[in-house]
Structure formats: C-alpha cells, structure tokens
Amino acid sequence: DPYSNDPMRHPALRINSQRPFNAEPPPELLTESYITPNPIFFTRNHLPVPNLDPDTYRLHVVGAPGGQSLSLSLDDLHKFPKHEVTVTLQCAGNRRSEMNKVKEVKGLEWRTGAISTARWAGARLCDVLAQAGHRLRETEAHVCFEGLDSDPTGTAYGASIPLARAMDPQAEVLLAYEMNGQPLPRDHGFPVRVVVPGVVGARHVKWLGRVSVESEESYSHWQRRDYKGFSPSVDWDTVDFDLAPSIQELPIQSAITQPQDGTTVESGEVIIKGYAWSGGGRAVIRVDVSMDGGLTWQEAELEGEEQHPRKAWAWRIWQLKAHVPAEQKELNIICKAVDDSYNVQPDTVAPIWNLRGVLSNAWHRVHVQVVP
Ligand code: MTE
Ligand code: MO
Known part of the structure; x- marks a missing residue:
C-alpha cells in the first residue's frame, strides 16, 4: 500500500x-x-x-x-x-x-x-x-x-x-x-x-x-x-x-459558514458568517447578504487584515448581525461578494456548470428553519 x-x-x-x-x-x-x-x-x-x-x-x-x-x-x-x-x-x-x-x-x-x-x-x-x-x-x-x-x-x-x-x-x-x-x-x-x-x-x-x-x-x-x-x-x-487556457487566477468567491444549511436558528439576533476572496490580488470590497432569497440585501462587516490594492492575497472573514422577527418561519440566506474590479458572482450554478466541476462560485445559499 x-x-x-x-x-x-x-x-x-x-x-x-x-x-x-x-x-x-x-x-x-x-x-x-x-x-x-x-x-x-x-x-x-x-x-x-x-x-x-x-x-x-x-x-x-x-x-x-x-x-x-x-x-x-x-x-x-x-x-x-x-x-x-x-x-x-x-x-x-x-x-x-x-x-x-x-x-x-x-x-x-x-x-x-x-x-x-x-x-x-x-x-x-x-x-x-x-x-x-x-x-x-x-x-x-x-x-x-x-x-x-x-x-x-x-x-x-x-x-x-x-x-x-x-x-x-x-x-x-x-x-x-x-x-x-x-x-x-x-x-x-x-x-x-x-x-x-x-x-x-x-x-x-x-x-x-x-x-x-x-x-x-x-x-x-x-x-x-x-x-x-x-x-x-x-x-x-x-x-x-x-x-481552453489553464486556470491561473481565480474568480471572486464567497460562502456562508454560519448558520449551516438545513439547521435551525432562534429568532432575535442571528449571526451570519462566512468568507470572501478573489484571485489575482483583487481585494474584496463588499459582501452582500440577503435573508429573504435575494429580495433585499444588507452589507456584511468585513473582518480580518486590511487588504493592499493589487496584493490582496488573503481572504476576508465577514459577519452580519441580522434581526429575525419571531413570526418568521424560515430564512433563505444568500451571500455574494464584489472585488475591486467590480467582478461579481453569478446568481446560479447552471450557466457556469462545467464537466469537471471547477470554478464553482455562484451565490451561496443556505436554508434554515426559525424557532421563536
Ligand atoms: N503538489 C503536489 N506535489 N501534489 C499534489 O497532489 N495538489 C495541488 C497543490 N499542489 C498537489 C500539489 C492542488 S490541486 C491543491 S488545491 C493544493 O496543492 C492543495 O494544497 P494543500 O493540500 O496544502 O491545501
Ligand atoms: Mo486543487
């Protein structure tokens, strides 16, 4: 072996x-x-x-x-x-x-x-x-x-x-x-x-x-x-x-790490957390988060080290404190990031689908149940 x-x-x-x-x-x-x-x-x-x-x-x-x-x-x-x-x-x-x-x-x-x-x-x-x-x-x-x-x-x-x-x-x-x-x-x-x-x-x-x-x-x-x-x-x-050219620099990417898909959160203050990063040294300038499947958006707070223009080699961790009313039953949370060339993530996977499954950077979506 x-x-x-x-x-x-x-x-x-x-x-x-x-x-x-x-x-x-x-x-x-x-x-x-x-x-x-x-x-x-x-x-x-x-x-x-x-x-x-x-x-x-x-x-x-x-x-x-x-x-x-x-x-x-x-x-x-x-x-x-x-x-x-x-x-x-x-x-x-x-x-x-x-x-x-x-x-x-x-x-x-x-x-x-x-x-x-x-x-x-x-x-x-x-x-x-x-x-x-x-x-x-x-x-x-x-x-x-x-x-x-x-x-x-x-x-x-x-x-x-x-x-x-x-x-x-x-x-x-x-x-x-x-x-x-x-x-x-x-x-x-x-x-x-x-x-x-x-x-x-x-x-x-x-x-x-x-x-x-x-x-x-x-x-x-x-x-x-x-x-x-x-x-x-x-x-x-x-x-x-x-x-096709070999992949070198990667496109803008972000994902939600908290809460996780299929879990349950308590109403009141809910913390949404994740990462965002772009290739080629492009800085992350914004992360937009939706709690309602993309109807409305809020800007997340970017944490971690400040990025240097053209040399933003490392990710940003981001966080959003959202208020979730007790009558809310479920949340369709989405995140999408923007880099300093104003590149954005595609909203769905199908148009970027490829046989090898690379460069998967569509809006990240998480569905959770809310308990009062
Ligand atoms: N280098 C060698 N020699 N052998 C490998 O299999 N995998 C590559 C790269 N370098 C690989 C390699 C791939 S595809 C990736 S994504 C990264 O290493 C992963 O680095 P990590 O295992 O330190 O996270
Ligand atoms: Mo890889």
Missing part, C-alpha cells in the same frame, strides 16, 4: 477521499480564525505523501543558458532573504458539490471548505531564479514545477506559472519552508512547496523537487488535461482540453 506511510490527520477534518487523502475543515471551524490552524488546513493530495529526509533534500533548479544549475539544500534556501506573506489557497474544485447537484460532474465532492489561509515564509522564487541566471524574456515562457510525489509509473505531480509572474517581486511567489511559523506539515509539502499568491491551488506544487524555465507550459496532466473551464454544453465526448 503506497499510502501506508501517509501522516496522521486531525479528526475534525471532513474526508472526501482517504487514498489519496483529501479533506476539508467543517464550516464552523473554517472561519473561527483568520489564519487556519495547520492541522485543519484543507488537504488536496493526488498521490501518496512522500517521506522526505530534510538532511538529504535537494531542490534542483535548472539554470539559464549561460547561467548555472543549482542543487539547493534546505540550508541553502534559508540563506536567501526570508520573505513572509499571508495567502489564501483555494482548490479549483471548491464548492463542486453544488455543481454536482445541477448535473453530474467528475471530481471530489468538495463543499465550502477547499480553501484555507496561512502565513507562509520562504525564499522568493525570483531571487532563486536570478541566482540560476534567469531573466525576464521577451518571448512567452513558463516556470515548471515538479513534485517528489509520483504515481506507480513514476510520473510526478507537476504544474507551471508564467515566467512574468515568477520574476515579479511584487507577485511574491515563494518557495515556502514555513507555514504559520512551523516547518511545513508533511501533508502540505514538507520540506518545500511553491506558494503563488492569488493563483489556483493546483499551481502551489508541494514536495518541490525541480524548477525549470520552459517555452511551453508544463506537460503535466494537471496543467494540460485538468484544471480548465468549459461551456456547460461541453461533455466528455466533445471536450478538447487544448482549446
């Missing part, structure tokens, strides 16, 4: 798949704190977790023509200036279960928890690439990452991002060796992973073994044959993965 060496996991995690291990924190824990504690940070593994020895670990960085290739130990990585940044990581499949209700999709049944936030620290990718002689190129180029996890045929997990993002110090792309002040937990990429602020989780390659600069995107299955969006009309007989 290639999974027999996987680490222990926190019992509060809601498991979507045991082998490979995929799990999300329950909603009430997800927004309890702005920074997600490491043991309940959502986990998305495609393969068994490799067991890497930090003393013999080496990161191979392929050098530029005229530059030099690097073989970096953990100590070597620590010699680069240490950079820290708070980043929300979201899987492209977050909230896929809602898409599956409209029409069957292929993929893990994530609810609202395939998203978490941590304070990451490590070397900036641009500093490491510069040491290997890389510069921004006139022509299109991509930085390809390979994990040290592999399938039975020896194929490793891989992904890529555009070189322009990798070389931009303001984009803050990290080769991270710390998560919330601790060495990375094994499930989250020990000893080194990529963190690409504002970009879909799939590009944050864990257990990083190799970095290279190529004229083409990574040839990995997960770059070319997965993590792409399609029209609702495309099915598995007609899909052509070469026609």
Whole structure:
C-alpha cells in the first residue's frame, strides 16, 4: 500500500477521499480564525505523501543558458532573504458539490471548505531564479514545477506559472519552508512547496523537487488535461482540453459558514458568517447578504487584515448581525461578494456548470428553519 506511510490527520477534518487523502475543515471551524490552524488546513493530495529526509533534500533548479544549475539544500534556501506573506489557497474544485447537484460532474465532492489561509515564509522564487541566471524574456515562457510525489509509473505531480509572474517581486511567489511559523506539515509539502499568491491551488506544487524555465507550459496532466473551464454544453465526448487556457487566477468567491444549511436558528439576533476572496490580488470590497432569497440585501462587516490594492492575497472573514422577527418561519440566506474590479458572482450554478466541476462560485445559499 503506497499510502501506508501517509501522516496522521486531525479528526475534525471532513474526508472526501482517504487514498489519496483529501479533506476539508467543517464550516464552523473554517472561519473561527483568520489564519487556519495547520492541522485543519484543507488537504488536496493526488498521490501518496512522500517521506522526505530534510538532511538529504535537494531542490534542483535548472539554470539559464549561460547561467548555472543549482542543487539547493534546505540550508541553502534559508540563506536567501526570508520573505513572509499571508495567502489564501483555494482548490479549483471548491464548492463542486453544488455543481454536482445541477448535473453530474467528475471530481471530489468538495463543499465550502477547499480553501484555507496561512502565513507562509520562504525564499522568493525570483531571487532563486536570478541566482540560476534567469531573466525576464521577451518571448512567452513558463516556470515548471515538479513534485517528489509520483504515481506507480513514476510520473510526478507537476504544474507551471508564467515566467512574468515568477520574476515579479511584487507577485511574491515563494518557495515556502514555513507555514504559520512551523516547518511545513508533511501533508502540505514538507520540506518545500511553491506558494503563488492569488493563483489556483493546483499551481502551489508541494514536495518541490525541480524548477525549470520552459517555452511551453508544463506537460503535466494537471496543467494540460485538468484544471480548465468549459461551456456547460461541453461533455466528455466533445471536450478538447487544448482549446481552453489553464486556470491561473481565480474568480471572486464567497460562502456562508454560519448558520449551516438545513439547521435551525432562534429568532432575535442571528449571526451570519462566512468568507470572501478573489484571485489575482483583487481585494474584496463588499459582501452582500440577503435573508429573504435575494429580495433585499444588507452589507456584511468585513473582518480580518486590511487588504493592499493589487496584493490582496488573503481572504476576508465577514459577519452580519441580522434581526429575525419571531413570526418568521424560515430564512433563505444568500451571500455574494464584489472585488475591486467590480467582478461579481453569478446568481446560479447552471450557466457556469462545467464537466469537471471547477470554478464553482455562484451565490451561496443556505436554508434554515426559525424557532421563536
Ligand atoms: N503538489 C503536489 N506535489 N501534489 C499534489 O497532489 N495538489 C495541488 C497543490 N499542489 C498537489 C500539489 C492542488 S490541486 C491543491 S488545491 C493544493 O496543492 C492543495 O494544497 P494543500 O493540500 O496544502 O491545501
Ligand atoms: Mo486543487
């Protein structure tokens, strides 16, 4: 069993798949704190977790023509200036279960928890690439990452991002060796992973073994044959993965974590709580909440750290204290967020349905009963 060496996991995690291990924190824990504690940070593994020895670990960085290739130990990585940044990581499949209700999709049944936030620290990718002689190129180029996890045929997990993002110090792309002040937990990429602020989780390659600069995107299955969006009309007989761009920055997203769907609340003051986040460093400027299925709206209070324009890498937790009269029988609660490009979430799932169930960001709806 290639999974027999996987680490222990926190019992509060809601498991979507045991082998490979995929799990999300329950909603009430997800927004309890702005920074997600490491043991309940959502986990998305495609393969068994490799067991890497930090003393013999080496990161191979392929050098530029005229530059030099690097073989970096953990100590070597620590010699680069240490950079820290708070980043929300979201899987492209977050909230896929809602898409599956409209029409069957292929993929893990994530609810609202395939998203978490941590304070990451490590070397900036641009500093490491510069040491290997890389510069921004006139022509299109991509930085390809390979994990040290592999399938039975020896194929490793891989992904890529555009070189322009990798070389931009303001984009803050990290080769991270710390998560919330601790060495990375094994499930989250020990000893080194990529963190690409504002970009879909799939590009944050864990257990990083190799970095290279190529004229083409990574040839990995997960770059070319997965993590792409399609029209609702495309099915598995007609899909052509070469026609759609790989997902990089993610669209505006929000969800309600409290109260939970199908539960009961007491009339009087009811607290509605959730998260909101947008990709590409776009800040969340507003979260609208409806208690009556979308007839009327109230603005939620945004909590958590202030966001910097164009560098809003982390989510906002939001809250609304609503007054619910005793004669009210039920509530149809909805949330929708707006980012600083005034991008909004679509109101329903059907028009954004796609066969892989990615990019599921329709208005989040929760139905609860009210007791006097
Ligand atoms: N990196 C490797 N090497 N192997 C993987 O399976 N999964 C990716 C990404 N990096 C993956 C990986 C996907 S799809 C996501 S959403 C994030 O890791 C999840 O990161 P987390 O498990 O730390 O939350
Ligand atoms: Mo993912």
